[in-house]
Amino acid sequence: MIGITCYAEPARFTVWDTPAALLPWDYVRHVERAGGQPVILPPAGDPGEVVGRLDGLIVAGGGDIDPGRYGASPHPRTTYIRDFRDDAEFSLVKAALAGKLPILGICRGLQVLNVALGGTLVQHLPDVCGTERHSPAPGVYGRVPVGLDEPLRRLYGTGEITPAHYHHQAVDRLAPGLKAIARADDGTIEAVMLDDSVWAVQWHPEADEEAPVFGSFVTRAGFPRPYGADRLTAHH
Numbered sequence: 001m002i003g004i005t006c007y008a009e010p011a012r013f014t015v016w017d018t019p020a021a022l023l024p025w026d027y028v029r030h031v032e033r034a035g036g037q038p039v040i041l042p043p044a045g046d047p048g049e050v051v052g053r054l055d056g057l058i059v060a061g062g063g064d065i066d067p068g069r070y071g072a073s074p075h076p077r078t079t080y081i082r083d084f085r086d087d088a089e090f091s092l093v094k095a096a097l098a099g100k101l102p103i104l105g106i107c108r109g110l111q112v113l114n115v116a117l118g119g120t121l122v123q124h125l126p127d128v129c130g131t132e133r134h135s136p137a138p139g140v141y142g143r144v145p146v147g148l149d150e151p152l153r154r155l156y157g158t159g160e161i162t163p164a165h166y167h168h169q170a171v172d173r174l175a176p177g178l179k180a181i182a183r184a185d186d187g188t189i190e191a192v193m194l195d196d197s198v199w200a201v202q203w204h205p206e207a208d209e210e211a212p213v214f215g216s217f218v219t220r221a222g223f224p225r226p227y228g229a230d231r232l233t234a235h236h
Contacts, residue, residue, distance in 0.1 A: 002036040002221060003050065004028070004058045005089055005109070008043055008082065026206035027060055027106075034218035043088035048095035056102040056221030059089055059109030061204060064169060067123060070115050075123035077168065090116050097198070104217040105200025107167050110192060113200045119175030125168050129186045135168045141207055142166070146190045149181045155212050164207035171202075196220070 004027050011020040021042035031038040036056065041047050051057070063080025067073060069090075074081075089109075093116045096103050105113045111121055125134050136142045141164035153159050171189040174180060182191035182201070190202045197220055205211035 001039055001054050002031045002056045002058060002218060003039045003041045003047075003054045003092075004031065005047075005060050005062075005085075005092065006040050006042055007060075007062055008085065023060060024206065027058065030206050030211050030214040031058070031218060034215040036218040036221065041088075041092065043082070043085040046091060047088050048091035051092065051095040051099050051101055054096075054101060056104070056217060057092060057096045058217070059093060059103065059105045059112050059200075061107035061109065061166070063108070064123070065108070065111055065115055065121065067121070070120040072120065072123065075127075077124040086112075097194075100197065102197040102217065102221045103194075103200070104213065106206065107202060107204055110171070110200035110202050111169060113194075113198070114171050114175045114178060114192065117175035117177060117194075119171060119178065120173040122170050122172045125170055125188065129188065131186070132168075134165045134170075134184070134188065140166075141204065144203075145185045146182050146203065147185065148191075151193075151196075152181050152191055152213075155216055163201075163203035163205060165203050167202055 004023060006021050006023040008021050011022050023040055028038045062085065063082055064078045066081050066083060066086055067078060069086065089112050093112055122128050126132050133142045133144055143162045144165050145160055145162050147160050148156060177194055178192045180189045181193050184190050191200065193199045201213060205213045
């Protein structure tokens with residue numbers, strides 16, 4: 001049973017234009033493909049209370065974290081802050097860590113993990129790297145080379161990948177206990193781990209057809225079904 005955090009945003013579908021709890025389908029597809037049962041967790045109530053019913057937690061991508069949570073003032077380019085989502089996801093992550101639940105953070109999820117453990121963020125990467133390539137245009141993924149350390153090197157079978165990126169923020173000060181296990185060629189931290197059960201990546205593995213981090217995560221959460229035994233074709 002894999003919980004996945006989600007957005008709460010205005011959305012249009014069929015005849016409706018209304019606030020919705022929503023998540024890109026690719027997250028669901030990859031979890032189901034790896035043998036897990038996806039359970040979407042909206043940022044409402046106290047989702048930390050459901051941790052005991054889950055086998056794993058994915059903290060999905062999304063808007064920027066309120067920089068006040070790591071003692072900073074907002075940068076002009078810090079956007080889409082949703083305090084209620086911050087509250088929900090920090091509660092979930094802290095409960096999951098306390099309960100030793102396997103966690104996979106993706107994009108914003110890495111940032112939530114880092115800040116929850118005492119780290120800070122670069123609020124606008126182009127100020128540091130001088131380029132927009134980590135988030136080249138609205139709704140467009142960038143492809144940035146990333147060098148992998150163990151255990152990602154073993155998982156991917158190579159020392160470098162070029163995954164899909166869509167982030168303008170990243171780790172600044174790494175939280176105590178976290179270890180950087182992947183970096184972009186400009187030095188940006190692109191993956192971290194706390195231990196064998198808590199990993200996070202800054203890129204978007206769900207955007208690619210092959211995403212071994214999902215298979216590895218679901219296996220660690222207790223579903224040893226071989227990744228790629230795909231039951232899902234299209235439920236869009």
